[in-house]
Amino acid sequence: MRTTTDRTKGAGASPFGEPLPWVFVNSEFRREPESKISVHAHALTYGTGTFEGIRATWNPKERELYLLEAAAHFERLGRSARVLGLPLPLSPPELVRASVELLRRNEVRFDAYLRPLLVLAGEELAVRMHGIGTRVSISAWPIQGDYIDPAGVRCMISSWRRAPDVTTPSRAKATGGYLGPALAKTEAAAAGYDEAIMLTVSGNVAEATTSNVFARRGREWLTPPVTDDVLEGITRDQVKTLLAERTGRPVTERSLHRSELFVCDELLLCGTAALVVPVLEVDGRPVGDGMAGDMTRWLLGELWSIARRSNGRHEDWTTPVYGYGKDAR
Numbered sequence: 001m002r003t004t005t006d007r008t009k010g011a012g013a014s015p016f017g018e019p020l021p022w023v024f025v026n027s028e029f030r031r032e033p034e035s036k037i038s039v040h041a042h043a044l045t046y047g048t049g050t051f052e053g054i055r056a057t058w059n060p061k062e063r064e065l066y067l068l069e070a071a072a073h074f075e076r077l078g079r080s081a082r083v084l085g086l087p088l089p090l091s092p093p094e095l096v097r098a099s100v101e102l103l104r105r106n107e108v109r110f111d112a113y114l115r116p117l118l119v120l121a122g123e124e125l126a127v128r129m130h131g132i133g134t135r136v137s138i139s140a141w142p143i144q145g146d147y148i149d150p151a152g153v154r155c156m157i158s159s160w161r162r163a164p165d166v167t168t169p170s171r172a173k174a175t176g177g178y179l180g181p182a183l184a185k186t187e188a189a190a191a192g193y194d195e196a197i198m199l200t201v202s203g204n205v206a207e208a209t210t211s212n213v214f215a216r217r218g219r220e221w222l223t224p225p226v227t228d229d230v231l232e233g234i235t236r237d238q239v240k241t242l243l244a245e246r247t248g249r250p251v252t253e254r255s256l257h258r259s260e261l262f263v264c265d266e267l268l269l270c271g272t273a274a275l276v277v278p279v280l281e282v283d284g285r286p287v288g289d290g291m292a293g294d295m296t297r298w299l300l301g302e303l304w305s306i307a308r309r310s311n312g313r314h315e316d317w318t319t320p321v322y323g324y325g326k327d328a329r
C-alpha cells in the first residue's frame with residue numbers, strides 16, 4: 001500500500017546514526033534496551049512532555065568534543081517545565097554534568113546530538129498534567145549527515161499554522177506541540193519542497209518546522225518577535241549576536257508579512273541541528289538572486305567554527321566534554 005510518506009522526498013533519510021548504547025534516566029546511566037518506556041506511558045497518548053536538542057561537535061585537531069550552549073538548553077528545559085507545571089528534578093548545571101558523563105561513557109569522538117526529555121511517564125488514563133509520574137532522560141545519537149541541506153533549501157508557506165500560545169505554549173518546547181510542524185513538513189515534502197515556513201493564525205511569519213527565520217531587506221536584518229508564537233531559539237540568540245557584531249546594528253524584531261519573504265534580499269533558517277541554512281526559494285519565487293546570501297554563508301562558517309571552538313570567538317558558548325572540570329562552564 002502506498003502511504004503519504006512513500007511519495008515524500010527524502011522520507012526515511014536521516015542525518016542521525018543508531019542511538020548510542022548508554023542513556024541517562026532519572027539520575028542513573030542505563031543501557032539503551034533498559035531505558036524503554038511503557039506503551040501505556042501518558043506522554044505517548046497525550047504528548048505531555050518537553051524536550052531539548054543539543055549539539056556536540058568534535059574538534060579533530062584538539063581531540064576534544066564541545067557541547068554548544070548546553071547550559072542555555074537546560075535553562076530553556078527548566079522554563080518549559082515551568083510553563084507545563086512539571087517538576088524538573090535536576091538543575092541545569094547537574095544536567096550539563098550528566099550530559100558530559102553520558103558523552104564520555106558513550107566514548108563520543110564525533111559529532112553528536114543529545115536529546116534531553118522530560119515526560120509524564122505514569123500510566124494513568126487521564127487527560128491532565130498533575131499527579132502523574134515524570135521521567136527525565138538524555139539520549140545521544142551520532143550526527144552523520146546534514147539535518148537540512150546547507151547549500152540551501154526551497155520552502156513553501158504551509159497551510160498549517162503555528163499553534164498560538166493560547167492553545168499550545170510557544171516558548172515551551174513541548175512534545176505535543178510538534179504535531180503541526182510534522183504535518184507541515186510532510187505537506188512540504190509531498191509538494192516537492194524541502195521545508196515549510198509556518199504563519200501565525202493571524203498570518204504573520206512565525207518560523208519553519210524546527211528552526212527560526214531571519215530575513216534581510218537592504219541593510220536591515222529582521223526576525224519575528226517571540227510574541228509571534230515562535231520558539232525562543234538559542235541559535236536565534238546567537239545569530240542576533242553575530243549579526244549585530246558584524247553589521248554594527250541590532251537585528252529588528254518585528255512581525256513579518258508573508259509577502260516580505262518574496263521581496264527580501266536574503267533569508268535564512270537557524271536551529272541547533274542545522275545551525276544556519278540559506279533559503280533559496282519561497283513558494284516558487286527566488287529569494288534575492290536565488291543564491292545563498294553572503295552573510296548567511298558567513299554566519300554558517302562562523303557558527304561551525306564556534307561550535308568546534310576553532311576561531312577563538314565566543315568560547316563561553318561551548319563546554320569541553322573531555323576537559324570538563326579543568327575548564328568547566
Ligand code: PMP
Nearest residue numbers: 210211212231233234235271272
Ligand atoms: N523552532 C522550533 C519549533 C524548533 O523545534 C527549534 C529547534 N529546537 C527551533 C525553532 C530552533 O531552536 P534552537 O536554536 O534552540 O535549536
